[in-house]
Amino acid sequence: MSGFSNSAAIVGIGATEFSKESGRSELQLSCEATLAALADAGLTPKDVDGLVTFKMDNSSEIALARELGMGDLRFFSRVDYGGGAACGTVQQAAMAVATGVADVVVCYRGFNERSGQRYGQVQSWAATQINSNGLDNAWSYPYGLSTPAATVAMQARRYMHEYGATSRDFGVVAVADRKHAATNPNAFFYGKPITIEDHQSSRLIADPLRLLDCCQESDGAVALVVVSAERAKDLPQTPAYIAAAAQGSAADQFVMTSYYRDDIGVPEMGVVGRELWRQSGLKPDDMAMAVLYDHFTPYVLMQLEELGFCGRGEAPGFIADGAIEIGGKLPINTHGGQLGEAYIHGMNGIAEGVRQVRGASINQVINADHVLVTAGTGVPTSGLVLSREVG
Numbered sequence: 001m002s003g004f005s006n007s008a009a010i011v012g013i014g015a016t017e018f019s020k021e022s023g024r025s026e027l028q029l030s031c032e033a034t035l036a037a038l039a040d041a042g043l044t045p046k047d048v049d050g051l052v053t054f055k056m057d058n059s060s061e062i063a064l065a066r067e068l069g070m071g072d073l074r075f076f077s078r079v080d081y082g083g084g085a086a087c088g089t090v091q092q093a094a095m096a097v098a099t100g101v102a103d104v105v106v107c108y109r110g111f112n113e114r115s116g117q118r119y120g121q122v123q124s125w126a127a128t129q130i131n132s133n134g135l136d137n138a139w140s141y142p143y144g145l146s147t148p149a150a151t152v153a154m155q156a157r158r159y160m161h162e163y164g165a166t167s168r169d170f171g172v173v174a175v176a177d178r179k180h181a182a183t184n185p186n187a188f189f190y191g192k193p194i195t196i197e198d199h200q201s202s203r204l205i206a207d208p209l210r211l212l213d214c215c216q217e218s219d220g221a222v223a224l225v226v227v228s229a230e231r232a233k234d235l236p237q238t239p240a241y242i243a244a245a246a247q248g249s250a251a252d253q254f255v256m257t258s259y260y261r262d263d264i265g266v267p268e269m270g271v272v273g274r275e276l277w278r279q280s281g282l283k284p285d286d287m288a289m290a291v292l293y294d295h296f297t298p299y300v301l302m303q304l305e306e307l308g309f310c311g312r313g314e315a316p317g318f319i320a321d322g323a324i325e326i327g328g329k330l331p332i333n334t335h336g337g338q339l340g341e342a343y344i345h346g347m348n349g350i351a352e353g354v355r356q357v358r359g360a361s362i363n364q365v366i367n368a369d370h371v372l373v374t375a376g377t378g379v380p381t382s383g384l385v386l387s388r389e390v391g
Contacts, residue, residue: 002244002278002279004094004095004098004244004245004279005242005243005244005279005280005281006229006241006242006243006387006390007094007097007098007228007229007242008093008094008095008097008098008226008227008228008229008232008241008242009226009227009228009229009232009239009240009241009242010090010224010225010226010239010240010242010350010354010386011040011041011225011226011227011231011232011235011237011239011240012037012038012039012040012041012042012043012223012224012225012235012237013036013037013040013222013223013224013225013350013351013354013355014032014033014034014035014036014037014038014039014040014222014223014224015033015036015186015220015221015222015223015344015348015351016029016032016033016036016110016220016221016222017186017220018186018187018188018218018219018220018341018342018344018348019114019188019218019219019220020114020115020188020217020218020219021114021115021219022112022115022219022220025112026057026058026059026110026111026112026116026221027058027059027063027064027067027110029110029111029112029219029220029221030053030057030059030064030108030109030110030221030223031064031067031068032221033108033110033220033221033222033223034064034068034106034108034223035068036223037106037223037224037225038106038223038225040225040237041225041227041235041236041237042235042236042237043104043225043235045065045068045069045070046069046070046071047103047104048065048068048070048071048073048104048105048106049070049071049072049073049074049075049102049103049104049105050073050074050075050076050093050096050097050101050102050103050104050105050106051064051065051073051075051076051077051105051106051107051108052076052077052078052079052089052090052092052093052096052105052106052107052108053078053079053089053107053108053109054078054079054080054082054085054086054089054109054345055078055079055080055081055085056082056085056345057078057108057109057110057111058111059108059110061073061076062076064108074101074102075096075101075102075105077089077092077096079092079382080380081255081376081379081380081381082255082345082376082379083293083295083345083346083375083376083379083381084268084375084376084377084379084380084381084382085345085375085376085382086109086293086345086346086347086349086350086375086376086382087245087246087247087346087350087373087374087375087381087382087383087384088247088375088382089107089109089224089347090107090224090226090242090245090350090384091245091246091247091382091384092105092107093105093106093107093224093226094226094242094245095245096226097226097227097228097231098228103227103228103231104225104226104227104231105225105226105227106223106224106225106226107223107224107226107347108221108222108223108224108347109221109222109223109344109345109347110220110221110222111219111220111221111344111345112219113217113218113219113343114216114217114218114219115219116219118217119148119217120147120148120149120214120217121147122146122147123146124141126141126146127141127146133255136254136255136257137255137257139257140257145257147206148256148295148296148378149205149206149209149214149296150206151256151257151378152206152209152256152295152296152298152299152378153205153206153207153208153209154257154259155259155264155298155378156170156208156209156296156298157207157208158259158264159264159265159298159301159302160208162264162313163312163313163316164313164316165298165301165313165315165316166316167199167200167208167210168196168199168200169301169315169316169319170199170208170209170210170213170297170298170301171196171199171200171210171212171213171297172196172316172319172320172324173294173297173300173301173319173324173332173339174194174199174212174213174297174339175193175194175195175196175199176319176322176324176325176332176333177294177332177333177336177337177339177340178192178193178194178212178336178339178340179193179325179326180325180326180331180333180334180335180336180337180340180363181193181335181336181337181339181340181341182336182340183362183363184335184336184340184341184362184363185362186335186341187335187336187340187341187342188216188218188340188341188342189336189340189341194212198212199212199213209296209297209298212339213296213297213298214295214296214339215294215295215296215337215338215339215343216338216339216342216343217343218342218343218344220342220344220348221344222344222347222348222350222351223347224347224350224351224354226242229241229390237358238357238358238359238388240353240354240357240358240371240386240387240388241357241386241387241388241389241390242384242385242386243279243280243282243370243385243386243387244275244276244277244278244279244280244282244383244384244385245276245279245382245383245384245385246271246272246275246276246279246382246383246384247272247380247381247382248268248269248270248271248272248275248380248381248382248383249268249271249380249381250263250267250268250270250271251267253268253380255378255379255380256378256379258378265302265305265306265312266299266302266303266306266377266378266381267306268377268379268380268381269302269303269306269307269374269377269381269383270306270307272307272374272381272382272383273306273307273308273383276372276383276384276385277308279385280370280385280387282370282385283308284307284308284309284372286370287330287370287371287372287385288331288356288365288366288367288368288369288370288371289330289331289332289334289356289365289368289371289372290307290309290330290331290332290371290372290373290374291332291333291334291335291337291349291350291352291353291371291372291373291374292304292332292333292337292372292374293338293346293349293374293375293376293377293381294332294333294337294338294339295338295343295376295377297339299377299378300315300319300332301315301316301319302315302377303374303377304318304319307372307374309330318330326363326365331363331365333349333352334352334356334361334362334363334364334365335348335349335351335352335355335361335362335363337349345376346374346375346376349373349374350373350384353371353372353373353384353386354386356368356371356386357369357371357386357387357388358388368388369387369388369389370385370386370387370388371385371386371387372384372385373385373386
């Protein structure tokens, strides 16, 4: 176990409603979520001296601070690589409070991804950026590999070829997520479960990915409050101690198009997993449940393998027969995930991990003493292990 482990905790979570048309600016959404998270933690904007968000977020730290009447900021940071940044924001915040650089750090992410810029569609700017990522994208965009679904479809097809996985295996993830969303009043698909037949009959988006393999485009915001483990003891909520927080990028990494390496999985998640287990002193069998980043269903299977829950190519068997549903051997995405609740770049998944540790989830897992949360796959990524008590 590393010296960093359990030195910080998430003590507040807040969110807006999740919709397809928020009717508010992204800055206002982030302000609302931040106020809700601070109220949950029993703190005020004046207590905040640090802010962390995504490099992709359109609302600057200083704008959020001004609008909410925060005082001096001693720490601010942004994490790159889209959804891969989610758990990285918490890592940055935890390191800041653990080292005394800041006392109260808010991690936030807010966007109008459905009513504004839709990430699921072709983004011409991605191939024209004046940086190395723009150059990388220029290799694939002219050939039609210009949406997230298209890039994932290539990798999913190779996974199917190598290990005999099927579209129905991917559908198991979608069915589980929607089953959990159906009982979550905050989920966009509340009351709307699906069957495997629904999945199989949904239209193709990019072969082999069907509509129900793809996450939502959502409007909304989520915020998290991080303080030291010592300070957390004096605040009203049960702390979710950060037993481990890691980032990872594997050899020959590209952004969503790492097709040129021998490993066809998501080895960057393997980097994260090994570091999480090292820091925390825990192992996959110690996890009561997991929140696995589910922007596309095939990557959930690959993550299970990279994180050590099963061997390479064994995920289809691992998830069968209700294994990833409530009551199964490893329930996942008990809030409904990004397929069922909302796509807030993984931040809503971290909030669900906190609820599980608190014992406050709508789909509570028994004895959720340790919870794994992961961030975006196909890109440099990050992960967390949250614990109910200091180990």
